[in-house]
Amino acid sequence: MIAVVGAGLGGLLAANLLAKEGYKVEVYERLPFPGGRFTSLNYKGFEISTGALHMIPHGSRGPLAKLLKKIGVRVEIIDSKPEGEFLWNGERIEVRRRVFPLKAILKFYKELAISKFKDRTLDIFANSLDDFTKAFLNSFLGWSLSIYSEDITFRKFYEIFKQTVKYRGPGIPIGGCKAVIDELVENLESMGGKIYLRKEVRGIKKSNEEVKLLIEEWKCFDGVISNIGHKLTAELMGEKVNLPEESRGIKYTLKLEEPFLEHTGVLFIANKNIAGMNEVTNADPNLGKGVMLQVHQPFKGDARRAIEDGLREIREVVGKNFELLAVQSFSRDWPVNRIKAGSDLGVVFKERIVVVGDGAKGGDIEVEGIALGVEKALEELRRWI
Amino acid sequence: MRVEDHCVGCAYCMLVCKFEAIEVFGKAKINEEKCVKCLKCVIYCPVKAVKG
Numbered sequence: 001m002i003a004v005v006g007a008g009l010g011g012l013l014a015a016n017l018l019a020k021e022g023y024k025v026e027v028y029e030r031l032p033f034p035g036g037r038f039t040s041l042n043y044k045g046f047e048i049s050t051g052a053l054h055m056i057p058h059g060s061r062g063p064l065a066k067l068l069k070k071i072g073v074r075v076e077i078i079d080s081k082p083e084g085e086f087l088w089n090g091e092r093i094e095v096r097r098r099v100f101p102l103k104a105i106l107k108f109y110k111e112l113a114i115s116k117f118k119d120r121t122l123d124i125f126a127n128s129l130d131d132f133t134k135a136f137l138n139s140f141l142g143w144s145l146s147i148y149s150e151d152i153t154f155r156k157f158y159e160i161f162k163q164t165v166k167y168r169g170p171g172i173p174i175g176g177c178k179a180v181i182d183e184l185v186e187n188l189e190s191m192g193g194k195i196y197l198r199k200e201v202r203g204i205k206k207s208n209e210e211v212k213l214l215i216e217e218w219k220c221f222d223g224v225i226s227n228i229g230h231k232l233t234a235e236l237m238g239e240k241v242n243l244p245e246e247s248r249g250i251k252y253t254l255k256l257e258e259p260f261l262e263h264t265g266v267l268f269i270a271n272k273n274i275a276g277m278n279e280v281t282n283a284d285p286n287l288g289k290g291v292m293l294q295v296h297q298p299f300k301g302d303a304r305r306a307i308e309d310g311l312r313e314i315r316e317v318v319g320k321n322f323e324l325l326a327v328q329s330f331s332r333d334w335p336v337n338r339i340k341a342g343s344d345l346g347v348v349f350k351e352r353i354v355v356v357g358d359g360a361k362g363g364d365i366e367v368e369g370i371a372l373g374v375e376k377a378l379e380e381l382r383r384w385i
Numbered sequence: 386m387r388v389e390d391h392c393v394g395c396a397y398c399m400l401v402c403k404f405e406a407i408e409v410f411g412k413a414k415i416n417e418e419k420c421v422k423c424l425k426c427v428i429y430c431p432v433k434a435v436k437g
């Protein structure tokens with residue numbers, strides 16, 4: 001019997017894969033709903049996401065879409081079109097390779113060569129660029145990863161860049177993040193897997209042959225998949241680990257009378273605290289009774305000051321004609337990313353205990369990285385179960 | 386109802402409160418006059434910041 005701690009996306013993907021192989025799986029979730037930061041709660045007729053911007057970074061072609069197919073879960077993903085626009089001096093420019101100066105591209109390859117013996121942080125490269133390319137790079141990092149250019153090294157960024165070139169831009173699942181979660185739950189249960197909601201795991205103990213979890217009482221398992229990150233996993237074992245910082249973000253959900261973006265892609269915003277926005281109701285009108293615009297802003301430090309800046313900028317860009325449905329901030333133990341992109345830790349926590357989800361990603365971003373990390377973690381876990 | 390300092394401001398409590406008793410801007414604030422103490426916000430908080 002295998003236990004999964006947490007019914008987030010990573011935990012549910014792992015549980016499905018194991019159940020498909022014939023293992024007995026039990027998922028324990030503290031909250032009254034599955035999905036963690038990748039689902040939605042209906043509020044005033046809108047599917048307000050619990051985290052993710054209802055976007056899968058590489059759409060129907062990426063690692064998550066592939067893994068869902070392998071599991072046998074059917075979710076329709078609408079690939080964004082255009083993939084992205086960039087708001088630059090009041091003008092919307094479609095993001096394509098040819099809008100960037102040749103000089104910037106040459107500098108990119110120069111830095112790539114340098115990085116082979118000296119891997120510098122990305123701000124050094126960013127500062128060498130023209131204003132347009134630099135501003136785009138910063139907005140891209142803010143929207144996709146909630147980080148700043150000094151937070152990541154060039155080589156780590158290059159891995160992400162390669163994945164984006166390979167699989168291209170984002171897509172929106174019909175039904176939003178919640179549709180992905182609902183399908184995973186249904187599929188798992190149809191294979192005999194169990195999900196227990198409102199059941200918190202309060203402790204983990206390990207011996208040579210098994211792992212014990214404190215749920216209501218101690219229960220034995222052959223292996224444990226932790227979906228709660230390295231820090232909380234360590235705490236449940238009575239240990240402490242030193243970790244890289246998390247990334248923080250603020251998400252604004254707006255109700256509009258008329259579509260503002262009028263497409264299914266991302267509008268990246270130049271030189272502001274807010275990094276970008278999307279309008280997912282253009283892909284799936286059932287995500288809200290009206291137009292739903294989501295704006296994302298990375299931040300450091302205090303959320304309230306950041307929100308004041310963000311709201312002012314939203315009025316500058318979108319105008320005043322909107323209803324603010326929700327302002328949500330994410331940090332510390334409920335962040336955008338438990339560990340900043342590019343610094344993810346390994347999947348093996350201890351013998352018989354692996355970590356999946358954000359913080360234990362494979363070589364890609366956000367939920368795509370989670371999909372890759374899950375496959376890696378299960379490969380390791382099979383050694384013991 | 387009391388919101389502790391480690392509230393991250395994710396607004397799940399506001400989204401599930403049927404009595405429009407919660408406002409969230411960076412942190413949650415509960416309006417005691419509207420709150421009926423149904424405890425839904427306590428159950429939905431991912432970081433256990435609401436205390437009944």
Ligand SMILES: Cc1cc2nc3c(=O)[nH]c(=O)nc-3n(C[C@H](O)[C@H](O)[C@H](O)COP(=O)(O)OP(=O)(O)OC[C@H]3O[C@@H](n4cnc5c(N)ncnc54)[C@H](O)[C@@H]3O)c2cc1C
Pocket residue numbers: 005006007008009010011028029030031034035036037038050051052053054055056057199200201202227228232249250251330335336337356357358359365366367368370431
């Ligand atoms: C504002 C924001 C925007 C984002 N935008 C995007 C996006 O557009 N695209 C994208 O790909 N990604 C995006 N992300 C990131 C993405 O949402 C997360 O990476 C992903 O949802 C994390 O999944 P996870 O598997 O790590 O689990 P989590 O969602 O963190 O789930 C972990 C689960 O474990 C449960 N749990 C915790 N402790 C216990 C315990 N002791 N016992 C039992 N259960 C427990 C929690 O309640 C939770 O349900 C965004 C995140 C945020 C916050």
Ligand code: SF4
Pocket residue numbers: 388391392393394395396397398399409412413429430431432433434435
């Ligand atoms: S659910 Fe908890 S963390 Fe989120 S805003 Fe409410 S009190 Fe704060």
Ligand code: SF4
Pocket residue numbers: 386401402403404405406407415419420421422423424425426427
């Ligand atoms: S206890 Fe119930 S009514 Fe009061 S704030 Fe929480 S959810 Fe709203």
